[in-house]
Each structure stands twice: as structure tokens, then as C-alpha cells.
Amino acid sequence: MTRDFTAEQPQDSPAGDEDGPGLRACLEAILLVADEPVPEVLIAQVLERPRHEVADGLRALAREYADDGRGFDLREIAGGWRFYTREDCAPLVERFVRDGQEVRLTQAALETLAVVAYRQPVSRARVSAVRGVNCDGVIRTLVLRGLVEDSGTDPETGAILYRTTGYFLERLAMASLDELPDLAPFLPENIEDIEDNERTRA
Amino acid sequence: MTRDFTAEQPQDSPAGDEDGPGLRACLEAILLVADEPVPEVLIAQVLERPRHEVADGLRALAREYADDGRGFDLREIAGGWRFYTREDCAPLVERFVRDGQEVRLTQAALETLAVVAYRQPVSRARVSAVRGVNCDGVIRTLVLRGLVEDSGTDPETGAILYRTTGYFLERLAMASLDELPDLAPFLPENIEDIEDNERTRA
């Protein structure tokens, strides 16, 4: 484990002096965790560098990846930059995506989906509190499977809220959420307590 | 910047003939789309290559990234391989990632987690006996955080047993539980006696 804290940037200097990571490394690190195309301006802001420098850096990097025959490349799409798999690796990636995934939802996934369906829009923290276990990974799977989607943020907490999708309705053969069966017959009588209980826990 | 193409594998192998991408590119492409640690075996299956070849390829790639000072890094954690940002890019990535901050654990939570990690599978009563204080609430929090999970019940007492999760390994950046530091140097010699005693009391 490195105890090397030279990476800490001094407040006044832009990223990438002698001690810190260079521009190339900074761009790579940011793009690696970006979950949607990142505009040049945003990167420039984060790195505190002039935009043209960032733009040049991104283009150089994209060229480098192509020349080196890497498995990924960097593309500018929809006003932002993002890592993509290289075109000629597609068949393998396809095989990986097909083979690596379950075709059945786990019990945990079904329960999580049910909580989202009846409590939507709802935050991950809330779902986890209701189920008593961490649901972050399961919700990511449900999003990946197109059953659940982002529906904005909670105005108070800023937490992302989730709701079910049209595909979810399709799978359950329902025209709308109004057709979700009433929970009352399935619940113990003290349903009021449940609501209260959840509120205090969540 | 490497221009070293020795990583390209010999022609006769299925996933890397003259026209197709080499092993290095394939590994990069697959890991780029993975959102959780990918076991070597799974990659070997998808690429139809011997596992040791894949293992060597992954290690070579990780070394190459480190030598080239890239912004990302390949690491084997929680039973599989995955792209991570490089450590000295952390300040920039933190600035970029919105909700990425992990909540820091309290001292009580850390100690409880330590007892569970070394004694797993273990009941709440056992953990409480070791710490000399009731740990029920802390364990509930650890479950909610996804660090600890239910692993069935003790056949004798019927008590729920707990163990650490894959997310726990991720948080500690360990490939497996074998990497837990050795506890022996810290412990008294007659630890067995304590164990027995606890069992009768717990």
C-alpha cells in the first residue's frame, strides 16, 4: 500500500506539475469513471487547465490508443468524450455480455424490484432500509436490465430516485402502474405501523 | 508510451489470428465493459484460451499500465480483475465524481467488522462477547452497508451467523480473505481457552 501523498496537489497549481500525475493520466482517470460522455469544458474545469489544452490532450490520447491497437478507444460523441470498446473487439465483448449474465432475476432482485414498484420514486438508501440489506448492486442490475430507471433527484437530499420502466410493465403484462395489485390482502393488519416504522428507519 | 507489440499473441490461437485483435486488446475490451470484478476463468472461457495465458496477459497489462504511468490501473480484487483509477489521481477523481464518497466507519463498526472478518461465520452473541459490549445495532448497520451478510443459522443454537461480503473485500482492496493480516502476533497464546469459555457463555 503506498503511503506516498505527493499526489496531493497544492491549491494554487494546475494538475500535472513534476510531482503529480500528468495531463494524460488525469484525463484517463476521469474518463474511466465517467458514466456518460464528458464535455471538454467540464474536464477543463476539474483539471483547472485551459480548454484547448484539454482538447489537444484528448485528441492525442485517442490517436495513441488507435496507433497502439488497444482494446478501447476514446470517442467524442454527443458533445462529450467517453471510452468505447474498439470496433474489432466487438464479437468478443458480445460473447462476454451474453455468457456472463444471468437469465433469471435472483430473489434479492425480485424483492428489490417490488419495493421500487410500490414505493416509487424511491432512493437506493430507502430501498436498502426497507430490505435491511444494501441494495446498490442489485439496483444497478435492475437498471442494466431496463426494469428500473433514474427519475431525477430528491429535492431535499439530492439522492437519485428510481422508478420502474415501461419494459417492467410489459414484462408484467400491465397497461399502467394502476394495475399493480393492492397490497392490503397480502399484508399483516398493522400496515400503519409499517409505514411509520419505515419512515423512522429510512 | 509503449510501442511494444510483444503482447500480441501467436497466430494459431482462436481469439488472435492475423486479422483479429490480440490478447491484450481483448482483455482491455472485456474489462472496459465489466461493472464488477471479472474472474480469470470467465475471461478464459470467453476468449477460449488457457487460463494461465489469460492470467499472464492480465499481469503483463497491469505492469504495463503502471510503467507507463497511465491514469488507470488493472487490479485483482474480490476474486476478479477490474479497472481502477490510479491512486495519485485520487484528488482529481474525487472532484469529478459526485456521489462517490464512501461513508467512513465508526471505531465501533470497524472493531465489529474485524471480529466478524476473522471469526466468520459468527453469531452476534459471539461478537458481543469478544467486544464486551452488545453489537446487535452495529451489525445491523454493517449489513445495511453491505459489508456483512447473513450466512445461515447455527445448527446447534439456531443463532443467525454472519460473514463478510465481496464488497468488504473491495473496500479493503483484497483479492480474497486469505489476504487478511495474520492475527496471531496480537493474540495471547491460550486463545483456545478463551474460545471455549466464550462458547459456554455466549
Next chain:
Amino acid sequence: MGTIMKGDLTAGETGDAPRGAGAFEVHLDVFEGPFDLLLGLISKHKLDITEVALSKVTDEFIAYIGQRSGGWDLDQVSYFLLVAATLLDLKAARLLPSGEVEDEEDLALLEARDLLFARLLQYRAYKEVAAVFAGRMAAAARRFPRRVPLEPRFAGLLPELLWTIGPREFAAIAARALTPKAPPTVSVDHIHAAFVSIREQAVLIAGRLKGLGRASFRQLSSGATGNYEIVASFLALLELYREDVVAFEQVAPLGDLYVTWTGGDREIRLAPPGARAGDQQTEPDEEDYT
């Protein structure tokens, strides 16, 4: 997250949490349990855990318990009392002139001490390794994993889910997920508590005594199938004494207790249980029952 351990008790390489040397006095109330407190006290006096100046540590430990008012829960109190009692025991043993004779009590004390310190050492080990965990977590948090959605072209390739449930099954799953889990309870099914009625015992004993006139308690309780039944017999006798139908006689302290029937032909009819709860304790109790 105020940790109170001094440097010698922490792995000391995490470099993250503020960990002042003067933290001890300030954060006295953050001690989470008796082991925590004891370790804190020991490290405060810079003592080796195996050669603790017991009397001093014991006094401070007891003082700490005395200071705390309110905020205790039963669980905590019992843990603290257990440790305090052990410490007091050990302190008392130190204060007494130590003779050559190793009687059983001495041995028990030695065992208690060893056990307490062994458990303390064990606790300290986990505390140290917890500090290692904190360090590793802090370091690991500086690296971010790639965790992004699939490119759209691949997302469409995911194998179609097998979906076998309908809305009703789905609602049942939701109801189960939304029902609060029952709080864990300790099962007492395995305890076969046989209830013995004191009134029944009283009637039984009265019957036997009427026939015998006089009998020892040993004799009267000889048919008992367990301790609880002996206790019940004894309580029954006290009830009969209150009814003024028996007399007790014990020649020597710890000697046999003799019971004489003085009630003539009286029928025994005791009040239902609970009607006079607490009376028993106020009953004169001169005799030295065994």
C-alpha cells in the same frame, strides 16, 4: 470517531483519524464497553497488560461506573459489573496477606485474572487490526473502480430475462419485502421450566405431617424430583407457618430442621398465589435454614 487508545495500542500507520495524545481525558465518555475502558485505563498508566497495578485501575474503573448516570442499558451494566466484580475480586486478593496455602478460592481468582486478561488481550488484538482495516480502507478509497453502464450496442444483447411470475405473485413478494422483519428474539423453548404449585406442595406436606406428627425437612423433601421442588416445599412450609399449623425446631446451626404439626384437624386452604406477594420477605426469619 474519537478513538482513545494511546499510540502503543494502535497500529499507528493510518494517518487519517485525528488521534491526539490528550484525547483521553476529553473523550472519557466515548468508552464503548468495559474492555474499552479497561484498556484505556491500562494504557493511561502505561502499564503492561499482564502486570497491571490492579488496585489503581480498579478504583478508576469503579469510579467511572459511579460517574455514569442514566444512559445505561441492562446489557451494558451487566458487562461492566462483570468486569468490575472481577477486578474487585482481584484487588481484594492482592490486599490480603498472601499465604502459602493455595486454596480453591485462590485458584479461582487466578483463573479469573487470566481469563479477564486473556479476553482483554484478544479484544486489543481486534482493536489493532481494526486500525489496519481503517488504513486499508482509506487507501482503497483513493482508487475508483470503473462502474459504468454498458454501451447501448451491447446493452441490447443481454439475454432476455426468464419471467415466470404474474402481478399477484409480484404483489406477494412486495408484501413480504415491505413487512418489517420481526425483531430477533431468544428462544426459550429449550428451557423445560416445570411449574410447581406451592399450594399443592402445602396440601401435600400438611397431609404427610398430619400422619407423621413430626418430621425433618430432609425427610419431607426426600421425594422431590428437582431443586425447584425442594424450594417449593420450603416455601410451602413458610406458608403453613404463617397459617400457624406447623412449628420449627433446629437444634444446631446448619443442623437438620424439624417440623411439627400443630394444626390439629384443620383443613389447609391457602390464598391464591400473588394475593399476598411480598409478604414472605417480611416474615420473621430467625432460624438458620440450611
